[in-house]
Amino acid sequence: MSDVVLTATEDAVRIITLNRPESLNAMTPEMLDTLTRAAAEAAADPQVRCVVITGAGRGFCAGGDVKAMAASNERTSAGNGGGGLVSRVDVLRQQEEVSRLLHEMPKPTIAAVNGVAAGAGLSLALAADLRIASDQARFTTAFAKVGFSGDFGGTWLLQRLVGPMRARELYFLSEILDAQRALELGIVTKVVPHEQFWPETIALAKRLASGPTLAYGRMKDNFVYGETNTFADTLTREAENMIASGQTEDHRNAARAFVEKREPIFHGR
Template sequence: MADLLTEVKDRVLYLTLNRPDKLNAMSGEMMGALVDNLSRAATNPEIGAVVLTGAGRGFCAGGDIGGMRARNEGAGAGEGAAQTIEDRVAGLRRGEEASLMLHEMSKATIAAVNGPAAGAGLSLAMACDIRIASDAARFGTAFAKVGFSGDYGGTWSLTHLVGSAKARELYFLADVIGADEALRIGLANRVVPAASFKDEVHAIASRIANGPTIAYGYMKANLNAALNHEFKELLDREAWGQTMTGRTEDHREAVKAFLEKRPPTFKGR
């Protein structure tokens, strides 16, 4: 069975990490497929939003610890010596492109955190625009527990989401926190009951996917720029985006619908 499942419903692309027996720990196949699907979705006009979630009871446990052990023991025995440090860095960076695309693609991205999210799995969730957590979700950086420093952009994302001091605490101590605490500190946007989790995630995702997607693309670019740019630069960007979205069919339809006191029908153009 494939390590990544895909489904499109109501203009929402669902990407489901699919190694439930290992809490969806990452594999090379999974990350390659994730990068490929995100790349295609970024330019597909039929996709209005992307939801990343996990199969079974977990979101993503991060790296496969069993695979790490086998690799380390193989290296100790002299196996795999042909792979240089540069090769390993390049391989990791290819997988990390998933985080970059979740963060930068013009489509809204949603992490549906149905269970434990740890290590690089948490990093993937944090790279998304919105995190909706089941009340069964658990969050942990985990890297310190296995002697790693962290990857997939987690140190950047967590710092921007919860602040430097809290991010340092969560990375250094690697404590696991529940969904309610994640909501309190700003790591999760919403917490919903496990029983209604899938329905509530789809309601939010389809609302975005069928909304003014061109405007959302400009919004996302501005919000990303706001993390690192000065106020004056954002004013320039906003003026440009506001002018460009004002020329869209979606804008004209929304104005007409408002005056006619009816819901607008957006077409993404």
């Protein structure tokens, strides 16, 4: 796997690190292709029970590499390729799969936001189930500043966190939010002093990785299904997932542990 994205596994936690620290982990096509593969592999690996995505150095992800975009625009204007509109849409949509994977994979995902999260970098963080922010983190949609409309699911995700009116404001005006303001708006789950940021993030990830993996997956399925379906249909989906999770070894062992007044041990089975 390319070194612009690093992966490591620690106690059933897969850590995916964007690794272009010199550019605040700005996205390139190589990074996005590698990132999507890394997320797909983590989603499919039964030994991985929680996924953490973070950035190397001072930033989480500054969004797309605007310098590279400007150079590409110059080549396209000069008639040196660039591909048709449909092909470019298809390429971007495939790259955006990383957001869908983080949002939908049947295991908890955490965005560990160590620094700036801007543009598509913010969208990527929003796609995770939980967001832990360093007190040095900064957040901005950024798209309007470079004449873009937004991608990687940010518009869909942000309005569900802060409401449609506030999301529009954040997109139109590209306000820069510090970590505390992001917490107040409900964009992040928790803000942690920078020196404690990584230990607390890993502690949370390991707690989730030691939990009822199959139940977490069905919880996520309920949430994802409910985002686009009726209440009545979601009740049916919940009933299906509730009965299915009740058939697992984890449930049976946890019920026994409850009766015996001891802590359950979950194996993801």
